[in-house]
Amino acid sequence: MWSVLRPIGVVGAVVLAVLAADRLVLLTSRRLAGRLPDSQPLRLLRDCRLPTLLTLGSLLLLAAEPGIGLTARARGPMRHTLLLVVLAVGAWLATRLVTLLIDGSMAHYARERRDPAQLRRVRTQTVMLRRLAGAAIAVLGLAAALMTFPQVRAVGASLLASAGIAGLLVGVAAQSTLANIFAGIQLAFGDMVRLGDEVVVAGDWGTVEEITLTYVVITTWDQRRIVMPVSYFVGKPFENWSRRDPAITGTALLHLDHRTPMARLRTEFDRLLKETPWWDGAGSALQLVDTTPTTIVVRALMTARSASDAFELRCWVREGLIAFLCEHAPESLPHIGVSHRTEAD
Template sequence: MQIWTVLRPVLTVAAVVVVLLVLDRVVSRVLRRLTTAHPEAAAWPVLRRCRVPFLTAAGSALLLAGGRLAVPGAGVVRHVLLVAVLVSCGWLAARMVALLLDTWLSRYSTGPRDPARVRRVRTQASLLGRVCGAGIAVVTLAAVLMTFPAVRSVGTSLLASAGIVGLVLGVAAQSTLGNLFAGLQLAFSDMVGIDDVVVVAGEWGKVEEITLTYVAIATWDQRRIVMPVSYFVGKPFENWSRRGPGITGTAVLHLDHSTPVGELRAEFERRLDTHPLWDGTGRALQVVDTTPSTIVVRALMTARNADDAFELRCWAREELIRYLRHHHPAALPRLSFTEAPATPEDQVAPMVAVATRS
């Protein structure tokens, strides 16, 4: 009888291990065949990452069910197995949420490419994943704590004052909750998304990361600007790629009034036709203003994105100035100094001075 009492837990563990090995082999073979048949699906890597939490949850559940029959007096072991089941189920739920979000995102990434729509879906999937992950973690922790009798009794006594506690927590976490709802509003209102080109507080950059509390923006000089999510909900900012990445670049030149604008316009269009960064949509060279000493010439050119537009602006300035320096150097702005003509008062002044001395 004593030998059987020792063998029953060992046999139970061995049986559970055998079941898990068979289950793992079957699931791995099925996943391998599905991956071979549909290698383009982006959900398979995430589904493989569900293997460990699934086996952990199944093994803990089987041991918990078998342990009640084999070792009914081992309360500590049953409690540890119960906690393992709850934690592994929460782990598996988080992986399944990631699987669903990746499947949703892959539908837009593999279909007809709409960059603005893909960025919007990526932003929404990222924030939904963070919210669901935080919710699953809180629920799992609460379920684990409720398995302890002392915590359960304390929770029952505090249930009567839950309204007051909730009010205090709401006031204390007002900023955090505000950022949370602002992040959800930011994702689903399509104001800004990951990889969008924005201008915030006078700084130009690309949205690198959006979390529940902050937005990280990578600037052109490799700096990172971290702004609270609530800033984008309550203050104005520029989004250069909200509906599409295309943008118009401008290059402004101050030239002399004698500049041959027509010839300069023809040269600008001729050179722009051969530039690979111009998207062929629009272009113009116009005199937009004058000053007492110069004219203001503005060159417009469209590009596929903000980076190409910046390169085109720099190229246009350099090429137009080079052309004028070689062919029309007088068109470049200069400062003229001439002697003012003599007035009658200037001629009378020396005569008055001579009369005074005499």
């Protein structure tokens, strides 16, 4: 009877101790909530509550295991299982803590700075740090769990004896994967491309939606998702329209007749810009940039806050100028010369 009650009593005592610790932490956090309503420690307490309780409970069970009174045959597997649980929940808690600390630093930086380019750069590096930290903790936790098995320790010792050959084989087999991982780190911390940047890659314009250790996701204007390896951005040229400043100058070309009234067209161009919210007011120009035997080439330049606004602005201005010419100066539209031939010719 006592052999059955001892394990139940030990487990019950551990559960009560964990609940008491949880209650104490909750009471402390409620008292601090009035003084520090938006503090990072409160967020850590709230978001790390479950992994912390599981880690504390598994540690207490591991420490109290000798008092359960198990047989020598059952004690080894039980202690090994508890050790694996401690490593698993400990890795979960460490990942959650690192993630929350990195995100908290990012939030603090966002409150201090107002530069959109700098915020995108820090956000990209924050995402990359979070992924690297999570991957590192997972690898270390798995390695620690595997090393608890005697068979794996024996294999690890033999591998250490031939570490040069093993490292060479692993490097050759995972060459492309490792290249993408190192390229992802270089991409994030080299400040070549960031989340939210407007880029042109392989002839497609889009916005950087996600950056991982091995690939980059780009959202195009027609809602397609282009997934490209990170190594592409390190080894090949690409256009980044918003690396330093998201503002951009849009261009619209019009092929018109030589009789086009340029003064009236400039007046209409200025009026259209003042009516649209896509123009940022920084600069504009309407210039005659080229001539051919049949037409002239008029270029409309206008600035916008972002590449998407510039695209909308170009379409709006082009449509408005053509409509104006059709209504007020139809002779300005391009003409195609036609000649009649008779039978005598």
